[in-house]
Amino acid sequence: MTDTQSRRRAPGMNPGQRRDMIVKAALPLVAEHGAAVTTAQVARAAAIGEATIFRVFADKEELLDACVLAALDPGHVLGEIAAVPLDQPLAARLTEAAEALRAHFARMGAVLGALHATGLRRGRAHPRHDPRAEARDGGAEAGTAPGREESMARTVEAVAELFEPERASLRLPPERLAAIFLGMLFSRPRLAAGHAADPAEIVEVFLHGALT
Known part of the structure; x- marks a missing residue:
C-alpha cells in the first residue's frame, strides 16, 4: 500500500x-523538530493528505502560529483542574x-523552546490575528489566545474552586x-x-508548613 493510499480521508469537519x-497532530512534532517540521510530517501524523493542511492554513508559518497559540492556551489544563x-x-x-x-x-516550554532553537523569526512568538483564518473558520476569531493576566486570573479561579469544600475552616479566602x-x-x-520539587512536597509544605 502506498503512503497516499494509507492515508484516510479527513472526516467531515x-x-x-x-x-x-x-x-x-502537529504539536508533538513541533516540540521535537521546531520550525524545521514539515507539512508532510504533519500530514502523516494527522493521517490526511498534505493538501488538506493548506485548505485551512495559508502556509506553514500560519500553522506554527496556531501551534504556539495552542501551547499557550490554558483551556485544556483548566478543564483538567475543573x-x-x-x-x-x-x-x-x-x-x-x-x-x-x-x-x-x-508542553508549552517544549514547543516554544524547540521553535526558538530552530530559528523561529523574532516576533512570531505572539501570533497575529489573521482575517483570512477567521474567514475560513466561518467567522470565528482565529489567531487569538488569552493574555497572560487573563490566563492567570482563570487559573486562580479554577484552583480556588478546589478549596471550596473547606471554605468554613480556611484561614484566608x-x-x-x-x-x-x-x-x-x-x-x-x-x-x-538539581531536580524540581515534587508537587506532593509543595502541597505538603503549603498545607502544613515546614514543621512537623
Whole structure:
C-alpha cells in the first residue's frame, strides 16, 4: 500500500475543527523538530493528505502560529483542574492540579523552546490575528489566545474552586490561597541535586508548613 493510499480521508469537519485536529497532530512534532517540521510530517501524523493542511492554513508559518497559540492556551489544563473530584482530600486535589499545571508548562516550554532553537523569526512568538483564518473558520476569531493576566486570573479561579469544600475552616479566602499556592508552584524551587520539587512536597509544605 502506498503512503497516499494509507492515508484516510479527513472526516467531515468544519474548518475550525479541521484546524484543531491538524494542530493537535502537529504539536508533538513541533516540540521535537521546531520550525524545521514539515507539512508532510504533519500530514502523516494527522493521517490526511498534505493538501488538506493548506485548505485551512495559508502556509506553514500560519500553522506554527496556531501551534504556539495552542501551547499557550490554558483551556485544556483548566478543564483538567475543573474535573478534579471535590470529594477527595484537599491535598490530593491540589496535587492533581499541580501535576496538571506542571505538565501544561512542560508542553508549552517544549514547543516554544524547540521553535526558538530552530530559528523561529523574532516576533512570531505572539501570533497575529489573521482575517483570512477567521474567514475560513466561518467567522470565528482565529489567531487569538488569552493574555497572560487573563490566563492567570482563570487559573486562580479554577484552583480556588478546589478549596471550596473547606471554605468554613480556611484561614484566608479561597482566591487568596489559590494565588499563594500558584506562586509556590510557579517559582519552581530546585533541590540540591538539581531536580524540581515534587508537587506532593509543595502541597505538603503549603498545607502544613515546614514543621512537623
